[in-house]
Structure formats: structure tokens, C-alpha cells
Amino acid sequence: MQAPREEQARRAAAAASPRSVPRRSVLAATLAASLFVTAGAAHAEAPRESAMVKLIRGLISSGALDKATGEALLAQAQTEAFAAQQASQQATQQATQQAAATPPAGAPRVEAGDVRVPYIPQTVRDEIRDEVKGEVMAQAKAEGWAAPNELPEWTKRIHIEGDMRLRNESRFYSSNNNNIQIDFAAINKSSNGVDVNPNTSVALPPLLNTRENRTNQWRARARFGIFADVSDSIKAGVRVAASNDNSPVSTNTTLGGGLAKKDIWLDQAWVSYQATDWMNVIGGRFAPPFVTTDMLFSPDLNLDGIAARFDKDLPINRDINLFGSIGFIPLEYSNDNAPSNSQDKMHSEYKWLLGAQVGANWKIDSANRLRGALAYYDFHNINGRLSSPCALYAGATSCDSDWSRPAFMQKGNTLMLLRNISLNPLDPANTAQPQFVGYASKFQLFDVNLRWDTRVAGVYGLRFDANFIRNLAYNENAMFTRANGGIVNNFGAGDATRASFKSGPNAYMLQATFGKPSPAARGDWNVMFGYKRIEPDAVPDAFNDSTFHGGGTNARGYYLGGSYALDKNAWVTGRWISTKEVFGPPLSIDTLQFEFNARF
Known part of the structure; x- marks a missing residue:
């Protein structure tokens, strides 16, 4: 019985050894970074449609918005979404570089070229979507161009x-x-x-x-x-x-x-x-x-x-x-x-x-x-x-x-x-x-x-x-x-x-x-x-x-x-x-x- 207890103590001490921490942390950090970089690259290649773009497409398909006006608004929304995406990527890269230059104590070291993607909770994303949708629909109702049951303003x-x-x-x-x-x-x-x-x-x-x-x-x-x-x-x-x-x-x-x-x-x-x-x-x-x-x-x-x-x-x-x-x-x-x-x-x-x-x-x-x-x-x-x-x-x-x-x-x-x-x-x-x-x-x-x-x-x-x-x-x-x-x-x-x-x-x-x-x-x-x-x-x-x-x-x-x-x-x-x-x-x-x- 003594031998197993001594073996367990030895293993615990080995696990608590300072030398073992960085190796495992670096391995986990490397794997996570690879996943985030891959996801970021895929997102950049095939951007997801924003709530605004989906809303405009829905108004065009329902007939509440004429095709010419809808396509103009759709092009503007896609352009603004792409610009916002590029700005977000640049900000993320700058933040990653700064974090890599001065990593906090005990945090894994970030190498050059790594991308840090901030996490936005689902509740926040839902609030943003609802707020944008509410503003667009309010404007549409006031101007009479997206209310199916109402006549145009004129x-x-x-x-x-x-x-x-x-x-x-x-x-x-x-x-x-x-x-x-x-x-x-x-x-x-x-x-x-x-x-x-x-x-x-x-x-x-x-x-x-x-x-x-x-x-x-x-x-x-x-x-x-x-x-x-x-x-x-x-x-x-x-x-x-x-x-x-x-x-x-x-x-x-x-x-x-x-x-x-x-x-x-x-x-x-x-x-x-x-x-x-x-x-x-x-x-x-x-x-x-x-x-x-x-x-x-x-x-x-x-x-x-x-x-x-x-x-x-x-x-x-x-x-x-x-x-x-x-x-x-x-x-x-x-x-x-x-x-x-x-x-x-x-x-x-x-x-x-x-x-x-x-x-x-x-x-x-x-x-x-x-x-x-x-x-x-x-x-x-x-x-x-x-x-x-x-x-x-x-x-x-x-x-x-x-x-x-x-x-x-x-x-x-x-x-x-x-x-x-x-x-x-x-x-x-x-x-x-x-x-x-x-x-x-x-x-x-x-x-x-x-x-x-x-x-x-x-x-x-x-x-x-x-x-x-x-x-x-x-x-x-x-x-x-x-x-x-x-x-x-x-x-x-x-x-x-x-x-x-x-x-x-x-x-x-x-x-x-x-x-x-x-x-x-x-x-x-x-x-x-x-x-x-x-x-x-x-x-x-x-x-x-x-x-x-x-x-x-x-x-x-x-x-x-x-x-x-x-x-x-x-x-x-x-x-x-x-x-x-x-x-x-x-x-x-x-x-x-x-x-x-x-x-x-």
C-alpha cells in the first residue's frame, strides 16, 4: 500500500512542477490559435449576410420595396458590411500584436501572425439585430415604402x-x-x-x-x-x-x-x-x-x-x-x-x-x-x-x-x-x-x-x-x-x-x-x-x-x-x-x- 501512495505523491509533485505548465499551455494555445485563424480565414473568404442585408432581401421579395430601390440599398448595405469587417480584422490584428508584445503574467505567449478574435455573446448579437431591425422598420413605416398594408405616403x-x-x-x-x-x-x-x-x-x-x-x-x-x-x-x-x-x-x-x-x-x-x-x-x-x-x-x-x-x-x-x-x-x-x-x-x-x-x-x-x-x-x-x-x-x-x-x-x-x-x-x-x-x-x-x-x-x-x-x-x-x-x-x-x-x-x-x-x-x-x-x-x-x-x-x-x-x-x-x-x-x-x- 505504501508504494502506490508514494507513486501518487510523486506524480502529483511532477504535475505541480513549474516546468510542465508552459509546455501544456503552449500546446493548448497553439491548437486554439490554429482553430481561430482557420475560422477567421474562412469567414473572410465567405462573409455571412448581415441582418440589414437579410431585411432588404426580404422587402424586395415581398414586393414592399421596388426592385431598383432595393438593389441600391442592398449594394450600399453590403459595402458598409464589408468595410466594417475589414476594420474589425485590422483592429483585431493590432490588439493581437499588442497582446503578444506584452503578454500578461502566466498567459501563453502569442507569436507573430496569430489572430485574436473577440467573443460576442449571443444576447448582445440579438440586441444589435433587434435594434437595427426596429430602426429600419420605423423609417420604412414613416416613409410608407415597406408597409404592405398601407398606401404610399403621397x-x-x-x-x-x-x-x-x-x-x-x-x-x-x-x-x-x-x-x-x-x-x-x-x-x-x-x-x-x-x-x-x-x-x-x-x-x-x-x-x-x-x-x-x-x-x-x-x-x-x-x-x-x-x-x-x-x-x-x-x-x-x-x-x-x-x-x-x-x-x-x-x-x-x-x-x-x-x-x-x-x-x-x-x-x-x-x-x-x-x-x-x-x-x-x-x-x-x-x-x-x-x-x-x-x-x-x-x-x-x-x-x-x-x-x-x-x-x-x-x-x-x-x-x-x-x-x-x-x-x-x-x-x-x-x-x-x-x-x-x-x-x-x-x-x-x-x-x-x-x-x-x-x-x-x-x-x-x-x-x-x-x-x-x-x-x-x-x-x-x-x-x-x-x-x-x-x-x-x-x-x-x-x-x-x-x-x-x-x-x-x-x-x-x-x-x-x-x-x-x-x-x-x-x-x-x-x-x-x-x-x-x-x-x-x-x-x-x-x-x-x-x-x-x-x-x-x-x-x-x-x-x-x-x-x-x-x-x-x-x-x-x-x-x-x-x-x-x-x-x-x-x-x-x-x-x-x-x-x-x-x-x-x-x-x-x-x-x-x-x-x-x-x-x-x-x-x-x-x-x-x-x-x-x-x-x-x-x-x-x-x-x-x-x-x-x-x-x-x-x-x-x-x-x-x-x-x-x-x-x-x-x-x-x-x-x-x-x-x-x-x-x-x-x-x-x-x-x-x-x-x-x-x-x-
Whole structure:
């Protein structure tokens, strides 16, 4: 037993001998270094893909990232990964060399050329991967290029709006109406006007229907617009609308017509710039920027040109809001090539509107609000001009005042003949005299607009609207001087003399609306009643409501109606309008409308 114990002691002493330690340590270190160098060389020859590279490849394969952009990002990620690998190897070599130069006590000696590879725990690698993945996905979601269930970012800046209206309309004419009402708008639309010489033309001029009822006419209005937030301060919009013709005051399409397709017109096209928090500038074709009523501008009317709108709370009282608008609106340009068959062209003429308005909203309390606005509208150069002597009999095809006839008109304004036609000296009695007509009056309008919103029994809304317009440029003497005896309408029965001429410069409207003025939610309703009086030369007859008295001026009467919302953004409306002339031959028109409206 003693011998084995002595043998064990000897072996233990030999194992603890200082000379045996370095040999075994060097052997183990040499083996480990060889393994690490081999692994490092293999890694350098075939680098593993990083988490970023794998993520980009996945986005490309899923279709969330387009191929061209993905390949560019992939190339950049691989380049950055390779550069990082090279930097890591160089740092490792430097660290190994330093460690070999000054090895710690008891550590195995590192020879030149050995590579020292630091060990990164799996938990740290997982944290790095998750952090990189989170940052990339956050950026992808914010920019909208790697979210499969979401639309790209630019689509969030575009929205679509539209509305549809189906209307049944009946118009009833009194049997006592005068049946000789000349359709002056049709005369101006024709290429040659109307011959006013009874010796050369025995046919009647175009006449309006004044006695035959028109019942159960179905009409539709469809409008569709695309609007974009180009940036935080710039917006743009385009809207199209269906219509029978290019009338500026109506987008109604009469159904029927042999089931022919309906026309689509450009209704709006504008771009706006929010210059400051209180000023917006808009240009193109846009809705009127002024607070007004349909006595002046039809609800379907859009204006061309440029305008600026202002809106600012009063600093000393936030319950008072100040607003204003100014607009330059080109109405019509003369033909660049008139006369077409002459070497001498007429000089350029253009018609335009300058409008300016200021107003305020006042929140009196939780139940009462007031709004008031004052406006001035100068319709420049829209009145008719009498031409210089015009020898149509000698081959002339136009006269130098033809440009002054309105491009569009309804009815009611005082009109004048535009052509000073020279008579053929060989046969003066039988010289044809084709004529166009233009406005005899100028138009410079002063507009006062008032609104009061209140509540009845603390629950039901009640709104009162009032509007007064006066044509400051109205002057009967100037009209007759301008026409040189060529005034053609607004006379009393029996003759066409200055003594029987009747017109006026004023228009006013009063209206009350009980309930929700604009039904939007299911169950919303309103009823309303109003009265209008529009004297012949109070406003240009071209731009106001086309329903009241069939459009235009020289009209007075009442209207009543109501609306009920069947569902969200869908409502029905019924309306009765009873009108007659202010001056001149009798013309009574009653209109009944039922309509369904939907908005989206």
C-alpha cells in the first residue's frame, strides 16, 4: 500500500512542477490559435449576410420595396458590411500584436501572425439585430415604402370629393303672360345676329316660351374633384361636372335626349398658396371667394382669375373674426384675329371684374352669432358700344363693336343695338340690318350682406339672411346717350319711348331658415322661406341663379322649401318658387322642384 501512495505523491509533485505548465499551455494555445485563424480565414473568404442585408432581401421579395430601390440599398448595405469587417480584422490584428508584445503574467505567449478574435455573446448579437431591425422598420413605416398594408405616403395627401343630385322640375306659366318676349341671348349666340329691317326679314326674332308649361323634367348634376396637399402651404384641385352646355351658372344635365351620352366640362382647376396663417392666395378657376347670395352669383358659378382671402381673429377679442377678399377676374377677351377677312385687325379689348370685400363674424354667446360684409364689384368694360359706320352691304362681315356683346346672358337687363349699319345708297330701304345686342348700363355694385344665427328653445337653429345690392353706375340718361336711340327692351306696354321706359338699380333678399341649414347627419332637417326683388339693372343678368324666374333680373317673388337627411351626407329637398316681372309686360313663372342629393 505504501508504494502506490508514494507513486501518487510523486506524480502529483511532477504535475505541480513549474516546468510542465508552459509546455501544456503552449500546446493548448497553439491548437486554439490554429482553430481561430482557420475560422477567421474562412469567414473572410465567405462573409455571412448581415441582418440589414437579410431585411432588404426580404422587402424586395415581398414586393414592399421596388426592385431598383432595393438593389441600391442592398449594394450600399453590403459595402458598409464589408468595410466594417475589414476594420474589425485590422483592429483585431493590432490588439493581437499588442497582446503578444506584452503578454500578461502566466498567459501563453502569442507569436507573430496569430489572430485574436473577440467573443460576442449571443444576447448582445440579438440586441444589435433587434435594434437595427426596429430602426429600419420605423423609417420604412414613416416613409410608407415597406408597409404592405398601407398606401404610399403621397396618397395620404390626395383626397377625392364629389356630389350627385337628381332633380324633378316643373315650370308653370300664366296664360296671361305676354307671348312676345324676345330671346336676346339666342340672338347673340347666332353668327349673324337678327335682321331688324322689316323689309328684308319677315320672320320673327327668337322668342321665349312664356305660356306653355314644362312638367316633370328630370335633371341630374354630377361633380367629381381631386384635391391635393402639395405641401404644407400649397394646395391644388381639379373638378369636372356634367352639363348640357358651357353655361357658367348651371351644371344641370337634362336627361333623355335619345339616351345620348352627356357632356363633361372642366368645372374647377386651381392652385392655392397659404402665404401666412391669415392670408391665402388662389389662382385658376375656383369658387367665388366672396360672401354673397345667389342674387349676384349662382351657387354653381365658378370664377377665373386670381384672388386673395384674409382671415384673422381680432387680437383684443377672440370672439370677433375679421375676413376679407380681393379678386381680379377676367371675364372675356376679344378675338385676336378679328376681323378674320381683313388685313387690319381690331385692337385688343377685354372685360374683367374687380371685387373687394371686408367683413366680420361675431360670436355673441353660445346661441347667437352675427356676420356682416360689405363689398364692391366693378364690372369693367362689359357695357355695349355703338360701332362706327359699318358697311355690311359692301362685303364687311363684322362691325368694330361686335366684341362688346356678352359672351353669356340670361334675361332682364336693359339692352341696346350695337351696330351702326350704313345703308346701301342704291337701295337704302332694302339694306339688311343684322344686329347684336349689349348691356346699356354699366355695373359698379355696392353689396351689403348680413346673417344672424340663433336658437329657438335652446335646441332648434334659426337663421336670418339679408342682402342688399345697388348698382352705383346706373344712369338712365347715360344709357340712352350710349345707345343713341337703340334701347330695345324694358318699355311699358304700347310703345317704346323714353317716357315708358322702366328700370331700376336695386336688389334685395330676405330669408329665414329653421332647423339645420345644411343637413349632414341622419335626421337633420330644415324649412325655409324667402323673398327677392331684383330690378332690371341692379346686377348683370349673366351670373345669378338660373332657377328664380328662369334666371336673370327684372324679377320678384317668394320661395319656400325644406330638406330632410335620409342618412349621412344624403338628403331630399322640395322647393316652390313663385315669381313675376318687376316692370314691363307680364311674365309669371312658378317652379316646383323635388331633388335627392348625395355627397361623398
